[in-house]
Amino acid sequence: xxxxxxxxxxxxxxxxxxxxxxxxxxxxxxxxxxxxxxxxxxxxxxxxxxxxxxxxxxxxxxxxxxxxxxxxxxxxxxxxxxxxxxxxxxxxxxxxxxxxxxxxxxxxxxxxxxxxxxxxxxxxxxxxxxxxxxxxxxxxxxxxxxxxxxxxxxxxxxxxxxxxxxxxxxxxxxxxxxxxxxxxxxxxxxxxxxxxxxxxxxxxxxxxxxxxxxxxxxxxxxxxxxxxxxxxxxxxxxxxxxxxxxxxxxxxxxxxxxxxxxxxxxxxxxxxxxxxxxxxxxxxxxxxxxxxxxx
Numbered sequence: 001x002x003x004x005x006x007x008x009x010x011x012x013x014x015x016x017x018x019x020x021x022x023x024x025x026x027x028x029x030x031x032x033x034x035x036x037x038x039x040x041x042x043x044x045x046x047x048x049x050x051x052x053x054x055x056x057x058x059x060x061x062x063x064x065x066x067x068x069x070x071x072x073x074x075x076x077x078x079x080x081x082x083x084x085x086x087x088x089x090x091x092x093x094x095x096x097x098x099x100x101x102x103x104x105x106x107x108x109x110x111x112x113x114x115x116x117x118x119x120x121x122x123x124x125x126x127x128x129x130x131x132x133x134x135x136x137x138x139x140x141x142x143x144x145x146x147x148x149x150x151x152x153x154x155x156x157x158x159x160x161x162x163x164x165x166x167x168x169x170x171x172x173x174x175x176x177x178x179x180x181x182x183x184x185x186x187x188x189x190x191x192x193x194x195x196x197x198x199x200x201x202x203x204x205x206x207x208x209x210x211x212x213x214x215x216x217x218x219x220x221x222x223x224x225x226x227x228x229x230x231x232x233x234x235x236x237x238x239x240x241x242x243x244x245x246x247x248x249x250x251x252x253x254x255x256x257x258x259x260x261x262x263x264x265x266x267x268x269x270x271x272x273x274x275x276x277x278x279x280x281x282x283x284x285x286x287x288x289x290x291x292x293x294x295x
Contacts, residue, residue, distance in 0.1 A: 006038040010046045017046065023059045025049055025066065056081075070181065072130045079134050079189050083121055083141060087114050090145070109147045116157055117144035123164035131184035132170070132241075138192050140258065143265035156260035163254045170244050172237070179233035203268060206275035210282055217283065224289050 006028075007014050020026045021036065026045055028036040038046075045066065052062045057077065064073050091114065094107050121144065124137040148154055172180060202209040210217070223229050245251050259266040280287055
């Protein structure tokens with residue numbers, strides 16, 4: 001069909017269709033007479049473009065989404081929108097504070113905190129692939145709402161940015177990447193946030209967690225000792241991530257800098273250490289079971 005009919009079928013203006021064509025979002029066949037011919041696949045793609053535009057995506061973002069077969073880019077964009085909404089709420093609160101008489105000088109640090117949070121989360125999402133990037137982005141975003149006031153916090157922020165700008169890529173073997181993608185395919189931001197909430201509750205009350213999950217923990221420890229686990233892609237994946245965290249600077253640079261930047265993250269880390277000590281006091285054999293040997 002020609003552009004007039006394509007316009008009627010998609011409820012898009014001819015100008016919009018021409019714009020998407022010129023920007024490489026749609027590739028209709030060009031007939032001998034110079035007219036563009038749109039087939040059913042083109043119509044479906046135009047409908048997808050229309051939806052994504054209504055959701056506020058730019059043409060660059062739309063092209064990336066349409067070209068991505070894994071679905072990771074759409075998930076990353078969804079997460080970015082979620083974090084953006086949170087930042088807009090914080091800006092709304094600052095506007096209200098201004099209306100109540102707070103000075104512009106007083107809110108400048110608050111605005112800087114919002115900007116720094118946006119920078120770190122965006123770089124986390126760009127530095128780490130797929131689900132792993134979304135998980136650690138949401139994890140650390142929770143601890144980036146504080147205003148950095150001290151010299152040590154400002155230095156820590158710079159260290160974090162330098163690390164994220166230079167962190168090496170994680171390259172999984174093809175079969176491990178396939179396993180990782182398949183096992184996390186349906187994990188949404190809601191699932192990740194629920195896991196993070198559970199982790200926080202566990203760190204705050206480890207005794208309760210150990211008591212309520214005794215059977216599950218014993219089964220898990222038994223599984224970690226099995227040949228099934230040691231021959232599984234899960235084990236290989238955990239080995240690769242552990243090695244990456246050890247050699248990339250994640251453990252030695254990024255985590256210590258996060259503790260210096262964020263008081264709340266430092267406290268959370270302290271609670272995790274205490275929770276882990278309580279876990280090992282109840283299951284001392286777990287220290288050996290859960291430690292993945294270095295290659």
